[in-house]
Each structure stands twice: as C-alpha cells, then as structure tokens.
Amino acid sequence: MELLNKITRVLSVSLVGLLAGTAIWLFYTIVYRWFFHPLAKYPGPFLAKFTNLYAAYHSWKGDIHKDMYQCHLKYGDRVRYAPNRVTINTANALNTIHAHGNNVKKFDGYKVLAANAPNTLTLTDKTLHARRRRVISQAFSEAGLRLFEPAIRSRIDRFYDVIRSHNSPGSKWTDPWDMAVQFNYLTFDTMTAVAFDADYDLTTSPKYRYIVTAIESANLRLGVISQALELTTLNLDRRLFLSSAIAAWTFGKFLYKLLRTRLEASNTGTKDIFSFLQQCRDPDTGEPLSDTELSTETATFVVAGSDTTATTLAATVYYLTGSPRCYKRACEEVRGVFGGGSEEIGLGPKLNGCVFLRACIDEALRLSPPGGSAPWREVDIGGARIDGEFFPQGCEVGVPVYAMHHHEGYWEEPFRYLPERWLRSAGDGDGAANAEKGKEKKRAYVPFNMGPRSCVGKPLAIAQMMLALAVLLRDFDVRREGQGEEWWEVEREGETREYELREHITSSRTGPVLRFKPRV
Numbered sequence: 127m128e129l130l131n132k133i134t135r136v137l138s139v140s141l142v143g144l145l146a147g148t149a150i151w152l153f154y155t156i157v158y159r160w161f162f163h164p165l166a167k168y169p170g171p172f173l174a175k176f177t178n179l180y181a182a183y184h185s186w187k188g189d190i191h192k193d194m195y196q197c198h199l200k201y202g203d204r205v206r207y208a209p210n211r212v213t214i215n216t217a218n219a220l221n222t223i224h225a226h227g228n229n230v231k232k233f234d235g236y237k238v239l240a241a242n243a244p245n246t247l248t249l250t251d252k253t254l255h256a257r258r259r260r261v262i263s264q265a266f267s268e269a270g271l272r273l274f275e276p277a278i279r280s281r282i283d284r285f286y287d288v289i290r291s292h293n294s295p296g297s298k299w300t301d302p303w304d305m306a307v308q309f310n311y312l313t314f315d316t317m318t319a320v321a322f323d324a325d326y327d328l329t330t331s332p333k334y335r336y337i338v339t340a341i342e343s344a345n346l347r348l349g350v351i352s353q354a355l356e357l358t359t360l361n362l363d364r365r366l367f368l369s370s371a372i373a374a375w376t377f378g379k380f381l382y383k384l385l386r387t388r389l390e391a392s393n394t395g396t397k398d399i400f401s402f403l404q405q406c407r408d409p410d411t412g413e414p415l416s417d418t419e420l421s422t423e424t425a426t427f428v429v430a431g432s433d434t435t436a437t438t439l440a441a442t443v444y445y446l447t448g449s450p451r452c453y454k455r456a457c458e459e460v461r462g463v464f465g466g467g468s469e470e471i472g473l474g475p476k477l478n479g480c481v482f483l484r485a486c487i488d489e490a491l492r493l494s495p496p497g498g499s500a501p502w503r504e505v506d507i508g509g510a511r512i513d514g515e516f517f518p519q520g521c522e523v524g525v526p527v528y529a530m531h532h533h534e535g536y537w538e539e540p541f542r543y544l545p546e547r548w549l550r551s552a553g554d555g556d557g558a559a560n561a562e563k564g565k566e567k568k569r570a571y572v573p574f575n576m577g578p579r580s581c582v583g584k585p586l587a588i589a590q591m592m593l594a595l596a597v598l599l600r601d602f603d604v605r606r607e608g609q610g611e612e613w614w615e616v617e618r619e620g621e622t623r624e625y626e627l628r629e630h631i632t633s634s635r636t637g638p639v640l641r642f643k644p645r646v
Contacts, residue, residue, distance in 0.1 A: 159209045164518050170197060170206035178208045182354035186346070188628030190353075191498030194526035204515070208353075211522040213500045215533060217569040219513040220525040223503055224577035229510040230503035232579070233522050235352035239631070243422040246582060247430060257408055259582055261415055262423055264406045265399050266585045273397050274586070275473050275593075277319040282594050285312045285329050286601060290644050299641040302607045306635045309439045310338045313432040316590060321424045321431075322388045323398040337380055341429060342634055343373035349630040385421045400424050427583055433632035434496045435587050439594055441490040441625040444638040445543040447606045448623075450614040452545055456483050460599040467646065468600045477592055483599070485545035487591050491573035492531045493543060494625040496633045500524030501575065527572055536570035541624065601646055607639040 159176050160166065166175075174180040184190040197205045198215045205213045214223075223230055236248040246262060249255040264270065285308070292301045311328035314337070318324040326334040347363055347370035357363045364371040388400055400420065407414055415423070446453045459482045464470045471477065478484075502524045509518045517523055532540040538547070547567070574581035581587070598604070605613050628634040 163209065165206050165210065165212055165521060168204050168206040168212050169201040174207050174209070176209060178354035178356065181208050181211075182350045182357065185349040185353045185499075185630065188630055188634060190349075191495075191526065191528035191627075191629050194499055195529040195532060198526070198529050203513075207500070208522075210520070211500075211502060211524070212517070213524055213526050213529075214513055214515075215526060215529045216513050217530070217536060219523070220530060220572060221569055221576070222510075222512050223523060223525060224572075224575065224579060226578055228503075228577075229506045229508060230523065231506055233502040233504040235355060235502060238348050238352050238355070238358070243418055245422045245426045247426055252578075256578065257411070257413075258415070258419065258423070259578070260408050260410065261406050262403065263582050265402050266583060270399075270402060271473060271585060271589050273402065274320045274399070275589075277323075277397070278316055278590055278593060279472070281312060281316045281319055281329070282597055284327075285315075285594075286597060288329050289602075289642050294641075299605075299611075299643045302639045302641055304637060304639050305443055306436075306440045306637055309436040310432070311335065312594070313436040313439070313590070314338055314428070316435075317428045317432040318384075319398070320586070321399045321427045322384060323391075323396050323400070324384065324388075334380075337377060340373040340377040340380075341433075342630070342632065343370050344377055345631040346370045347374065352631070381425055385425065388424075389417060389421070399427060427586075429632070430581075431583050431587060434581075435590050437494070437496040437627065437633045437635060438487060438491055438587075438591055440635055440638065441494040441627075442487055442591070442595060443598070443604065443640065444625045445490050445493070446486060447604055447609070447638060447640065449543060450618070452486060452543065453604075453614045456486055456595075457599050459483060460596050464596065464600050468597045471593060471596045471600060473589055473593070477596060480592070480596060481549060482545060483592065483595060484588075485548035487588070487595070488548050488571075489543055489545040490625070492537075492571060493541070494627055495527045495531055495573045496627070497573075497631075498526070498528030498531075498627065498629055500526040501579075525572070530570050530572065533570060536567065601644060603643040603645060604640055605643075607641060611643075 156176055171180055181190065184193045194205070194207065194213055197207065198213070203215045205215075207213045214220075222228060231252065232248070232250045234250070236250065237244075239248045244250075244254075246255060246258050249258065289300055289303060289308075292303075293299070294301050308329075315326060315328050318326055326337075328335050328338065347367035350367065351357050351363045357366070403415055403420055403423070446456060459480050463476055463480055502522045505517045505519050505521045505523065507519050509516055510523075511517075512523060531537070534540055574584045574587075603612075605611065610616055625638075626635070
C-alpha cells in the first residue's frame with residue numbers, strides 16, 4: 127500500500143511538472159509570437175499571430191484565397207497570415223519573390239505533395255529543379271505540341287460527339303450538362319492520353335470516373351496539412367481526414383498501375399510525353415531523366431494539368447454565357463476564321479489569330495485563377511529585401527494570386543469580366559500611358575506563376591483550351607439552363623457573378639449547367 131502511495135505521489139508530481147512545463151512553453155510561445163517575433167509588426171488576423179491552424183482552417187473551408195483577399199482589404203498590402211508568414215499584395219513583391227536569382231526557396235509545405243518522389247512542382251533544391259526543368263520543357267515546345275495534337279483533338283471530338291448525341295426529345299437543344307463535371311472528364315482523358323498514350327474514356331464510360339473524385343477528395347487533406355505541417359504529427363491528419371486519406375490511397379493505387387503499365391510497354395511508334403521525355407537529355411550535361419523522375423513528372427502533369435485546364439474551361443464558358451456581348455464577339459471571331467468547318471481547327475497561325483478568344487481565357491484566369499492563394503516561399507540564408515521590407519532567414523512570404531488579380535491599383539473594375547482589357551494596344555489613346563498600363567498589368571498577372579518556377583506545362587494547357595473552346599463555339603450555340611433561346615440577342619448586358627472556386631490544392635467547382643444546339 128505504501129509503495130502504491132509513493133508511485134501515486136511520483137506520478138502526481140510528474141503530471142504537475144508536465145502541465146507546468148507545458149503552460150510555461152505556451153506562455154513563452156504566445157508572448158514571443160505576439161510581441162518579439164520578427165514579423166510581429168505586421169497586422170493580420172488575431173489567431174494567425176499564434177498558429178498555422180488559422181490558414182489550415184480556411185484551406186479546409188476552401189476559401190483561403192478569398193480570406194487572403196479580405197485580409198488585405200482590412201489590413202493593407204502586408205498581412206501576417208501565420209506566425210511565420212506574411213502575404214504581400216504588390217506587383218513589386220510578386221516580381222521580386224519569383225524572379226531569377228532571388229534569395230527564397232519553396233517552403234516545406236510542398237513536401238506533402240511529393241510523397242517519396244519530388245517533382246518540378248515540389249522540388250525545393252534550385253539546382254535539381256533547374257536540371258529537371260531543362261529536360262521537361264522540351265516536351266512543351268511547338269514541335270512537342272504538334273506531336274500531341276492528334277491525341278488532344280480526338281478526345282475533344284469524342285467529347286462533343288457525346289454532347290451532340292443527347293438531344294432533348296422534340297427539341298433542337300441537348301439535355302443540360304454540368305460543365306464542371308464534364309470538363310473534368312475531358313481533361314483527364316486528354317492528359318492521360320498525352321502523357322501516357324492511355325484511353326480511360328471518362329467521357330462515355332463511368333468505369334474510371336471515381337479517379338477524378340478521389341483526386342479532389344485527397345487534395346482536401348493535402349491542402350490543410352500544407353498550411354499546417356504540425357497536423358502530420360502522429361498521423362493526426364489521417365485520423366482527422368480519414369476519407370481523404372483513403373482517397374489518396376485509391377488514387378495512388380491507380381497511378382502505380384498506370385505507371386507500371388507504361389514502363390513495361392514498348393515505345394515503338396508511341397507519341398506521348400512519357401516516350402518523348404525518354405529521348406530527351408539535359409542540354410547542359412547530356413543526362414536523361416531516371417525512370418522515377420520520368421514517372422513522377424508525367425503523373426504530375428495529369429493531376430495539375432487536367433485540373434487547371436478543366437477549371438479554366440468551365441470558368442470561361444461561365445463568363446461567356448453570362449455576357450451577350452462577349453459571347454457574340456467570340457462566336458463571330460471563331461466562325462469567321464474557321465468558316466469551312468471545325469475540321470479546320472488546329473494549332474497554328476489561324477487559331478493564334480483568334481485573339482479575342484484568347485483574351486476570354488486570360489480574363490477567366492484573372493477572375494477565377496485555379497490556384498488563388500499565396501504560393502509560399504521561404505527566405506534563404508542572409509535574408510531578403512522585398513518591396514522595401516527586410517525579411518530574415520526562415521520567414522515565409524507569398525503573394526496571394528486571387529488578391530493580386532483583384533487589386534484595384536492594377537485593374538480597372540477588377541470584378542468585371544472584360545476580355546477587352548487584354549486587347550488594348552499602345553495605339554489606343556495615349557500610347558505611352560497605355561503601354562505603361564499594359565506593362566503593369568502583366569506584372570500583376572500570375573495564373574501560371576512566373577520566373578523559374580512558372581508552370582512548365584502552360585503551352586499545353588493553353589493549346590487544349592483554345593482547341594476545345596474553338597470547336598465548341600464553331601459547332602454549337604450555347605445557353606445556360608434557364609436562359610431563353612438566342613439569349614445573346616434578347617438579354618441585356620448585366621453584372622455576371624464571379625465563378626466560385628473552392629481551393630484545396632486543386633479547385634473544386636460546380637457548373638455552369640449548359641444546353642447545346644448543334645449548328646452542323
């Protein structure tokens with residue numbers, strides 16, 4: 127009995143000591159982060175001074191990009207968004223942080239996206255990233271895109287054939303289609319074809335559609351822990367987001383089988399990114415990519431490429447079907463250039479000449495960027511001066527894309543869909559003034575990032591979007607569910623609500639729900 131009492135007293139003292147130590151640590155941490163941290167002078171949400179969980183919460187909600195925008199409205203151009211992070215909503219900061227030769231690197235949160243094999247999206251080592259990018263960028267040259275064009279076009283044609291075949295009984299118009307869902311299927315089919323010469327045919331068959339859902343679900347958890355790595359302690363994140371962790375396992379299993387099949391396949395006559403990169407070498411060293419590097423990069427193309435393209439296609443048709451003026455002008459342009467039929471539509475000067483169509487895409491990317499929060503960068507040894515402010519080593523900085531794209535200092539009427547803003551030339555009005563405005567506009571526009579970390583697959587994404595939208599506007603009249611026939615002639619121009627995105631690494635979205643009337 128006496129021994130038991132001694133043990134009880136020892137445990138009680140140990141527990142008291144543990145609680146006291148924890149309380150002292152918490153008190154010290156709170157006081158330090160509130161008053162003495164190098165970033166303590168910057169305003170921001172109260173909870174964000176003390177914990178990364180503030181950012182993690184908004185990532186879980188999917189509104190982190192909107193919250194960053196609201197914070198900048200409230201606190202100004204510099205906001206402390208986490209204990210060790212500051213968002214800076216200026217074009218100077220954007221171009222400094224993402225410039226060549228800057229003294230920042232990708233922050234550790236990107237590692238959650240890398241699993242056991244880093245890729246160009248997640249690599250923090252600048253030398254390794256530069257080497258990898260020199261090889262990969264060869265796949266997205268003009269010659270590379272020409273090689274992949276038949277695969278892209280065949281999936282687009284099949285996609286619209288399916289839509290065309292679903293006419294409502296007794297009507298010239300098709301059944302309603304949720305284009306957020308349908309464009310997901312199209313771009314997944316396209317990217318797996320281009321990357322791996324595979325054909326999963328999500329457009330017509332439900333067999334593999336679970337993969338798109340699994341990617342979206344898995345990214346919910348990844349988005350949260352990228353903002354708060356401490357949640358991975360003792361696998362807490364997997365317990366909090368069990369269904370998301372299961373979805374990640376489901377997608378990983380699918381991806382493993384896909385990569386194994388492609389590695390074992392013959393390369394003879396195959397025209398995909400995988401086989402193309404197998405033949406590529408680093409122009410500086412002559413070294414090829416290893417099988418592991420090749421697999422991780424092509425897998426990344428499928429996830430990142432299909433989401434960005436699907437999001438932007440859905441956003442563009444949403445904004446076009448909300449603006450009679452823009453819709454009519456885009457249709458007139460495409461139908462005028464390709465008067466002989468959609469079979470004429472292909473990559474090259476004629477499609478590049480559809481400048482208003484491209485402006486419609488650029489404006490959709492401005493208003494509804496697929497990744498609208500701040501891509502964080504960690505300040506390296508020696509610190510960095512960014513937009514007049516010095517940030518010491520270890521601090522994390524970023525420019526929130528959505529907030530930058532809606533900054534009244536850089537954009538006139540930032541919440542209006544105005545593709546024309548991308549067409550203004552130096553010859554309109556005051557040439558010098560317009561030229562300066564155009565330069566400033568480009569400095570504040572980052573849907574594909576910029577500098578050495580810019581999206582290497584941008585040329586492929588733009589090519590897919592231009593082809594898909596050109597065929598759509600050439601072959602169909604389009605209206606939203608609930609709009610009248612020939613709405614573009616009857617309805618007056620009004621304010622179009624923003625196409626809402628929910629950001630979880632990639633973007634979740636709904637609609638627009640459209641009906642189509644074949645013209646041919």
